[in-house]
Amino acid sequence: xxxxxxxxxxxxxxxxxxxxxxxxxxxxxxxxxxxxxxxxxxxxxxxxxxxxxxxxxxxxxxxxxxxxxxxxxxxxxxxxxxxxxxxxxxxxxxxxxxxxxxxxxxxxxxxxxxxxxxxxxxxxxxxxxxxxxxxxxxxxxxxxxxxxxxxxxxxxxxxxxxxxxxxxxxxxxxxxxxxxxxxxxxxxxxxxxxxxxxxxxxxxxxxxxxxxxxxxxxxxxxxxxxxxxxxxxxxxxxxxxxxxxxxxxxxxxxxxxxxxxxxxxxxxxxxxxxxxxxx
Amino acid sequence: xxxxxxxxxxxxxxxxxxxxxxxxxxxxxxxxxxxxxxxxxxxxxxxxxxxxxxxxxxxxxxxxxxxxxxxxxxxxxxxxxxxxxxxxxxxxxxxxxxxxxxxxxxxxxxxxxxxxxxxxxxxxxxxxxxxxxxxxxxxxxxxxxxxxxxxxxxxxxxxxxxxxxxxxxxxxxxxxxxxxxxxxxxxxxxxxxxxxxxxxxxxxxxxxxxxxxxxxxxxxxxxxxxxxxxxxxxxxxxxxxxxxxxxxxxxxxxxxxxxxxxxxxxxxxxxxxxxxxxxxxxxxxxxxxxxxxxxxxxxxxxxxxxxxxxxxxxxxxxxxxxxxxxxxxxxx
Ligand SMILES: Nc1ncnc2c1ncn2[C@@H]1O[C@H](COP(=O)(O)OP(=O)(O)OP(=O)(O)O)[C@@H](O)[C@H]1O
Ligand SMILES: [Mg+2]
Numbered sequence: 001x002x003x004x005x006x007x008x009x010x011x012x013x014x015x016x017x018x019x020x021x022x023x024x025x026x027x028x029x030x031x032x033x034x035x036x037x038x039x040x041x042x043x044x045x046x047x048x049x050x051x052x053x054x055x056x057x058x059x060x061x062x063x064x065x066x067x068x069x070x071x072x073x074x075x076x077x078x079x080x081x082x083x084x085x086x087x088x089x090x091x092x093x094x095x096x097x098x099x100x101x102x103x104x105x106x107x108x109x110x111x112x113x114x115x116x117x118x119x120x121x122x123x124x125x126x127x128x129x130x131x132x133x134x135x136x137x138x139x140x141x142x143x144x145x146x147x148x149x150x151x152x153x154x155x156x157x158x159x160x161x162x163x164x165x166x167x168x169x170x171x172x173x174x175x176x177x178x179x180x181x182x183x184x185x186x187x188x189x190x191x192x193x194x195x196x197x198x199x200x201x202x203x204x205x206x207x208x209x210x211x212x213x214x215x216x217x218x219x220x221x222x223x224x225x226x227x228x229x230x231x232x233x234x235x236x237x238x239x240x241x242x243x244x245x246x247x248x249x250x251x252x253x254x255x256x257x258x259x260x261x262x263x264x265x266x267x268x269x270x271x272x273x274x275x276x277x278x279x
Numbered sequence: 280x281x282x283x284x285x286x287x288x289x290x291x292x293x294x295x296x297x298x299x300x301x302x303x304x305x306x307x308x309x310x311x312x313x314x315x316x317x318x319x320x321x322x323x324x325x326x327x328x329x330x331x332x333x334x335x336x337x338x339x340x341x342x343x344x345x346x347x348x349x350x351x352x353x354x355x356x357x358x359x360x361x362x363x364x365x366x367x368x369x370x371x372x373x374x375x376x377x378x379x380x381x382x383x384x385x386x387x388x389x390x391x392x393x394x395x396x397x398x399x400x401x402x403x404x405x406x407x408x409x410x411x412x413x414x415x416x417x418x419x420x421x422x423x424x425x426x427x428x429x430x431x432x433x434x435x436x437x438x439x440x441x442x443x444x445x446x447x448x449x450x451x452x453x454x455x456x457x458x459x460x461x462x463x464x465x466x467x468x469x470x471x472x473x474x475x476x477x478x479x480x481x482x483x484x485x486x487x488x489x490x491x492x493x494x495x496x497x498x499x500x501x502x503x504x505x506x507x508x509x510x511x512x513x514x515x516x517x518x519x520x521x522x523x524x525x526x527x528x529x530x531x532x533x534x535x536x537x538x539x540x541x542x543x544x545x546x547x548x549x550x551x552x553x554x555x556x557x558x559x560x561x562x563x564x565x566x567x568x569x570x571x572x573x574x575x576x577x578x579x580x581x582x583x584x585x586x587x588x589x590x591x592x593x594x595x596x597x598x599x600x601x602x603x604x605x606x607x608x609x610x611x
Binding site: 169171172174175176177178179180181189190193194 | 326329331350351352353356357358360361362363364365366367368377378381382425
């Protein structure tokens, strides 16, 4: 960036801090992945060393794959995450557009109301949600999870996206109106592509808690049919005996899909908008 | 074909009244320029005409038809924005054609009109490019082209040149003037650039704080401004205003344009010292601190050598001196 920050001690300092942070952040992940390739004795004997020919063992992975249903759990997690993500982004963006674009009575209040969920954890309503799901016959369905996660993700999405939508040029939207585009076309074709980087931000923030959640799958959809990966991994976590090989292998596998989704979205983040519409 | 009538249009944003009763008539083929200080409501008025903003009260009549509740696309208008506002995902050709496509115009007709507009604005080489691959001046020409292909009854321009550099601004200004001559269309143009207003307009509308101060041709506004505001706004450098009492006059304020003052080394009406001199080549602007008149600007045609601190006498041309009453209006 500026010349001033390019001095050598500063560069070294900045890199030292960033590298330390990276090491701290990656340490647990690497530990999990490393140990997932080791035998039980290897894990307990020397948890911090990488797998050696003596301790290398794929028993964890064979257990997980052999468990058969695990592929199915993966599928469930993926369906729930992707569907929730889709609805959060769609409805969040639509609400944000309405709040930022149209002047109507109670606009500010509505915005506050929609953002309230950021401060109030949705888990406080678990009992009521469970009753609701029982009453509507949605217990043990993926739909129940998708509904809850959509509700959980919306407040932050609306909050962040409406800030970004306010920055989209009014002139561009007005040009569309003069050319006879409907409000939906203006939203989908003109505005959404311009706020894509912020959509990606929201997607990343929304996706990770959903994928990792244990609470709602355990309460709303614990059946064999609807188990998610996180819940499925609990299988190996016994009261008396814990199958560490399998748990570590399951966790390592569970990281992959989020990682892939993350890579997809972060490319959007970096690519930025195609400028040129507006000076 | 493209007349416009605005009847008592008012616009308020919450408690803030931005337009306070605008009445205006534009006849077919006229080039009308709105000028006024920043925030006076020029863009708001233009957006009300376009239908992008609802007026709080009053009527907008285009071509004899009340369009107060007609959506923008159905008003027969086209608008060019300061920020170009091109669709980033479409090529130049599709940018220009989108409005017609929305109105289900046959493809052959769309192509014909794009052909005419792009040759008029020399845009042919860029038809397949996207806006990101164009320079600022080209983008603004595309935006103008997009307006032209719609063959509107009324063109609306909102400061279309203010993002361009000085040389390009002159070129594009010429292009707009030619466009007006060729299409004979009605155009409404917002600017706060004096030169644009004076050179392009058939009729200038001077707005101030949501009201129309005066409507008239460029020379009419220059020669006979209705009040102090218009007198100060039209003309550059700005007209000198001198407190009438200091000159022993009955009028509240006396106004003289810098170009209507002459200077002399030895004698004249107002004795003063040179504070600063600006040499522009074609003319020279002198800032004089006068005993009687205070700080005034004098514009001298050609080169005039005057050092700061020198004593000079300035004399106003009595035939071109304006007298304003306490309410700011010109006294006859
Ligand atoms: N959406 C809005 N909500 C509230 N106030 C607004 C809104 N749009 C414009 N205004 C106010 O209306 C007034 C006139 O705005 P407008 O954009 O018409 O000014 P303008 O004459 O075009 O100025 P400029 O020369 O700077 O473009 C301004 O004081 C502005 O603050
Ligand atoms: Mg404006």
